[in-house]
Amino acid sequence: MVKQTIQIFARVKPTVRKQQQGIYSIDEDEKLTPSLEIILPRDLADGFVNNKRESYRFKFQRIFDQDAKQETIFENIAKPVAESVLAGYNGTIFAYGQTGSGKTFTITGGAERYSDRGIIPRTLSYIFEQLQKDSSKIYTTHISYLEIYNECGYDLLDPRHEASSLEDLPKVTVLEDPDQIIHLKNLSLHQATTEEEALNLLFLGDTNRMIAETPMNQASTRSHCIFTIHLSSKEAGSATMRHAKLHLVDLAGSERVAKTGVGGLLLTEAKYINLSLHYLEQVIIALSEKHRSHIPYRNSMMTSVLRDSLGGNCMTTMIATLSLEKRNIDESISTCRFAQRVALIKNEAVLNEEIDPRLMIIRLQKEIQELKDELAIVTGEQRTEALTEAELLQLEKRITSFLEDQHPESKLEVGTDMRKIHHCFHYLKKLLNDKKIHGTSIATSEIKDQNSQEPLKEEEYKKLRDILQQRDNEINILVNMLKKEKKKAQDALHFSSVDRSELRRSQSSPFPPGNPEGPGMLPPSAPTQAPDSSTSQYRSSLLHGKTGMREEMSLGRQEAFEIFKRDHADSVTIEDNKQILKQRFSEAKALGESINEARSKIGRLKEEITQRHVQQVALGISENTPVPSTPDLLEEKLRSQLEEEKRRYKAMFTHLKALKVEIEHLQLLMDKAKVKLQKEFEAWWAEEATSLQVNSPAVNSVNHMKPFPQMPESQHERSQLLSNKSDVYARKILPSPGPLLHSQEQSSPSTPLEDRIPEKPVSSVPLTGDSRTDSDILAFIKARRSILQRTGTICMSGPVPVLGPYQ
Ligand code: ADP
Ligand code: MG
Numbered sequence: 001m002v003k004q005t006i007q008i009f010a011r012v013k014p015t016v017r018k019q020q021q022g023i024y025s026i027d028e029d030e031k032l033t034p035s036l037e038i039i040l041p042r043d044l045a046d047g048f049v050n051n052k053r054e055s056y057r058f059k060f061q062r063i064f065d066q067d068a069k070q071e072t073i074f075e076n077i078a079k080p081v082a083e084s085v086l087a088g089y090n091g092t093i094f095a096y097g098q099t100g101s102g103k104t105f106t107i108t109g110g111a112e113r114y115s116d117r118g119i120i121p122r123t124l125s126y127i128f129e130q131l132q133k134d135s136s137k138i139y140t141t142h143i144s145y146l147e148i149y150n151e152c153g154y155d156l157l158d159p160r161h162e163a164s165s166l167e168d169l170p171k172v173t174v175l176e177d178p179d180q181i182i183h184l185k186n187l188s189l190h191q192a193t194t195e196e197e198a199l200n201l202l203f204l205g206d207t208n209r210m211i212a213e214t215p216m217n218q219a220s221t222r223s224h225c226i227f228t229i230h231l232s233s234k235e236a237g238s239a240t241m242r243h244a245k246l247h248l249v250d251l252a253g254s255e256r257v258a259k260t261g262v263g264g265l266l267l268t269e270a271k272y273i274n275l276s277l278h279y280l281e282q283v284i285i286a287l288s289e290k291h292r293s294h295i296p297y298r299n300s301m302m303t304s305v306l307r308d309s310l311g312g313n314c315m316t317t318m319i320a321t322l323s324l325e326k327r328n329i330d331e332s333i334s335t336c337r338f339a340q341r342v343a344l345i346k347n348e349a350v351l352n353e354e355i356d357p358r359l360m361i362i363r364l365q366k367e368i369q370e371l372k373d374e375l376a377i378v379t380g381e382q383r384t385e386a387l388t389e390a391e392l393l394q395l396e397k398r399i400t401s402f403l404e405d406q407h408p409e410s411k412l413e414v415g416t417d418m419r420k421i422h423h424c425f426h427y428l429k430k431l432l433n434d435k436k437i438h439g440t441s442i443a444t445s446e447i448k449d450q451n452s453q454e455p456l457k458e459e460e461y462k463k464l465r466d467i468l469q470q471r472d473n474e475i476n477i478l479v480n481m482l483k484k485e486k487k488k489a490q491d492a493l494h495f496s497s498v499d500r501s502e503l504r505r506s507q508s509s510p511f512p513p514g515n516p517e518g519p520g521m522l523p524p525s526a527p528t529q530a531p532d533s534s535t536s537q538y539r540s541s542l543l544h545g546k547t548g549m550r551e552e553m554s555l556g557r558q559e560a561f562e563i564f565k566r567d568h569a570d571s572v573t574i575e576d577n578k579q580i581l582k583q584r585f586s587e588a589k590a591l592g593e594s595i596n597e598a599r600s601k602i603g604r605l606k607e608e609i610t611q612r613h614v615q616q617v618a619l620g621i622s623e624n625t626p627v628p629s630t631p632d633l634l635e636e637k638l639r640s641q642l643e644e645e646k647r648r649y650k651a652m653f654t655h656l657k658a659l660k661v662e663i664e665h666l667q668l669l670m671d672k673a674k675v676k677l678q679k680e681f682e683a684w685w686a687e688e689a690t691s692l693q694v695n696s697p698a699v700n701s702v703n704h705m706k707p708f709p710q711m712p713e714s715q716h717e718r719s720q721l722l723s724n725k726s727d728v729y730a731r732k733i734l735p736s737p738g739p740l741l742h743s744q745e746q747s748s749p750s751t752p753l754e755d756r757i758p759e760k761p762v763s764s765v766p767l768t769g770d771s772r773t774d775s776d777i778l779a780f781i782k783a784r785r786s787i788l789q790r791t792g793t794i795c796m797s798g799p800v801p802v803l804g805p806y807q
Contacts, residue, residue, distance in 0.1 A: 002089065002349045006310075007061050007317040008339045009077055010036055012324055013102040014066040024324050026063050033059045038333055041326055058336040059343075060320070070115065073106060074122040077317060081246065082123050084315050085231060086130055088242035089349040092249065092309035093119060096338060097321030098331040099221040099253030106319055107227075107250040108206065111669055112573050114580075114662050120202055120227055120248050121665065127229065128195040142189040142230040143198055145205035146172060148301050149223035151276065154212075155187050156205035156225070166212045174304045182307055189230065189488075196664055202227065203668045207675055221253040222274060224302050239359035243352045247309060252277060254338070255331055276300040281338065287311040288344035315349045318342050357481035364475065379416060387419050395420055399427055418468075421461065557685065564681045574673050581666045584659055591656045598649040605642040609635060 012024070023041060028034045039055045064073060081091040095103035109118030131139045145156040153172030155161075160169055175183045192198035209225065229246040252274045279300035286295045287310060295311065297303045308314045320339040322332045387395070395414065402412040414420040565571055612635045619625075 006342050006345045008343045009062050010060045010320045011064040012066050012322050034063050035059045036063050078119045078123050082126050085244045085246040088244050088351045090245050090314040092247040092314050092316040094249035095319045095321055096251050097335050098255045101321040101323040103250050103321050114665050124195050124198045137233045137235050140232045141192050143192050143201045144187050144189050144228045146226045147223050151301055156208045157188050161208040224252050225250045239356050240353050241356045276302045279303050284341050288341050311345055313350050314347050357478045361478045561681050570673055577666055577670050584663050588659045595652050602645050609638045
């Protein structure tokens with residue numbers, strides 16, 4: 001058992017502006033525990049009563065300042081936890097802090113760069129690397145991904161996520177067994193045999209989370225996400241299994257709202273936006289107080305799920321994420337205070353071991369067989385499962401003659417075969433019952449006498465029967481357990497087969513086998529695994545499933561999508577990643593070629609060495625001189641060349657492996673960005689279509705036009721326009737149609753747009769009643785876009801003065 005308090009770390013997010021200096025300082029004296037001092041800025045402190053403290057000091061295991069890299073965070077925080085999970089202990093890492101302080105960045109990672117990978121992908125990578133190295137044990141890894149939003153749990157890996165909205169999905173519920181062990185109903189477990197499979201699951205969950213999010217349901221700031229790696233291990237031949245769970249938790253934003261309103265906001269008693277975080281705090285307070293017997297775990301789903309991680313069987317680590325800007329001072333202080341309380345909690349982690357029922361059955365069966373064999377040797381007769389007809393008949397005859405024999409010393413000899421003994425009892429019982437039924441009384445006293453003559457034998461029989469019964473029960477229980485295990489395995493298999501069948505359906509793969517662009521061009525004999533095309537197919541099928549629209553898009557919509565994509569702020573990142581990906585592909589290709597060359601060179605060198613050796617031996621024989629025990633100069637040279645080539649090969653191979661992981665990751669990032677883009681386009685498109693329906697045929701819907709998400713560069717222009725021109729322009733282009741125009745429009749809904757725009761005519765925009773096609777919508781959008789671009793209003797994002805349609 002390992003007793004340990006929850007480890008607390010702090011991470012400060014890089015600030016955008018440099019003016020934050022002086023707000024905090026980090027004291028990292030080698031001998032002391034590092035501490036973080038938060039200093040209240042003068043102007044904030046002045047406004048408060050005199051006894052207000054001006055600085056606050058908090059101790060942490062370690063504090064990571066703004067420049068800390070993801071790699072450092074992993075090495076110092078996550079790696080030790082991953083190691084204890086590999087050793088069989090439960091582990092939890094959770095990030096706590098206000099929205100925007102870097103929780104998701106720390107736990108999952110940034111969506112743009114490979115180097116921004118967070119704790120989850122790095123931990124997966126580390127764990128799988130260790131599993132590969134350790135051949136002494138057999139490991140199995142499963143993944144689950146749970147989201148808790150508004151006290152309801154959702155399975156982020158549920159395939160139904162694609163088609164259903166959050167509300168329609170089956171909820172994950174918490175069940176507690178009599179031993180107070182928590183079980184989660186409706187949360188699927190997916191086996192991952194490689195790092196790649198596990199990463200795919202992570203990205204699938206993240207994409208599902210993004211898809212389910214709407215402006216009304218800002219799940220990413222209000223929900224908790226728990227990514228769990230379930231690791232089982234067993235030494236070969238042993239029946240003992242070890243189970244360990246690693247929870248990686250991205251909590252909801254911890255921001256609080258003051259009860260007292262804006263006036264006394266700073267450092268006053270505050271309430272959480274998120275109720276379950278409030279319950280988490282209550283659990284933490286209860287745990288940190290001595291002599292508290294009741295811990296209110298059951299108040300919320302999150303505290304129930306993380307029950308073991310808090311004050312239980314787990315090694316737990318908390319990362320307090322801080323965004324130390326002036327306006328966030330109060331939230332940062334709350335976060336640090338929370339961490340100080342968490343640091344008081346003691347956990348007791350134990351090894352979770354259990355006996356594998358399958359192996360136990362095998363053992364018992366073996367034992368039974370051995371005993372049977374032993375018995376056969378002792379009795380000299382081979383046992384079959386049941387007694388034969390002839391044996392039964394013979395036995396019954398013996399019983400009858402025994403019953404008929406009036407001699408006081410007569411005996412019933414059946415030997416030591418338990419089956420025969422049992423049959424005798426059954427037969428006697430039957431006889432007795434039959435006689436009772438027929439009303440003929442039997443001299444039971446006779447039997448009693450007989451029995452009492454041999455009390456020992458009777459007792460022995462009973463004992464043996466009990467043992468037999470016990471064994472039967474044991475086997476039944478084990479068989480049931482086995483059935484359950486089998487079912488679980490079948491379910492997992494079913495899941496993966498569903499996934500696989502989805503794979504087969506998808507078509508495009510950026511890494512097809514044998515594609516000369518990828519390292520897949522290596523011959524099958526090359527000791528590298530060619531990148532599994534199924535993974536990328538899986539991703540593309542996922543993308544299709546999520547958006548499910550590219551093929552069905554009408555031409556108009558496709559065109560609009562192209563424009564939308566071009567103008568979208570994310571397109572730069574996508575483009576950048578595409579370039580990097582291309583570069584990595586060609587690097588991988590070149591490396592693949594060099595590896596192949598190195599392989600053939602190694603082959604050649606080996607051959608040369610053998611030849612040289614043979615030559616030496618032949619020479620020795622022909623000259624009748626002994627073969628030198630050490631290789632000659634030439635052979636030595638060849639050998640060192642061979643060693644050098646092998647080293648080179650190994651280095652290149654490792655590099656290629658790393659490249660493969662990076663390529664996979666980049667592809668996943670890009671797929672995610674694409675899904676996001678399509679989702680935003682769909683929303684924008686639907687909005688435009690509605691606005692067209694609602695406002696048509698009035699042209700002044702220009703005011704309702706929402707611009708495409710623009711490139712950041714346009715923001716400067718935008719704000720300028722907003723401040724001085726927009727009002728004028730917006731008014732200027734509006735036709736201010738009077739009652740006359742109103743009636744005109746009603747009478748002729750298909751009036752071309754230009755007729756209704758006096759100042760900036762636009763060529764034919766068909767608006768035909770309600771049955772507008774996508775190309776109509778596109779043409780309409782284009783027309784409005786061109787008006788807006790000419791007038792400058794396209795850049796407006798703030799509230800535009802809305803002139804009612806018929807002012
Ligand atoms: P949270 O999950 O706490 O709401 P995020 O992780 O989403 O916050 O972070 C908010 C923004 O800040 C994101 O754009 C993220 O990329 C960025 N960010 C957070 N931490 C860091 C960091 N250490 N380095 C660089 N960018 C960061
Ligand atoms: Mg987040």
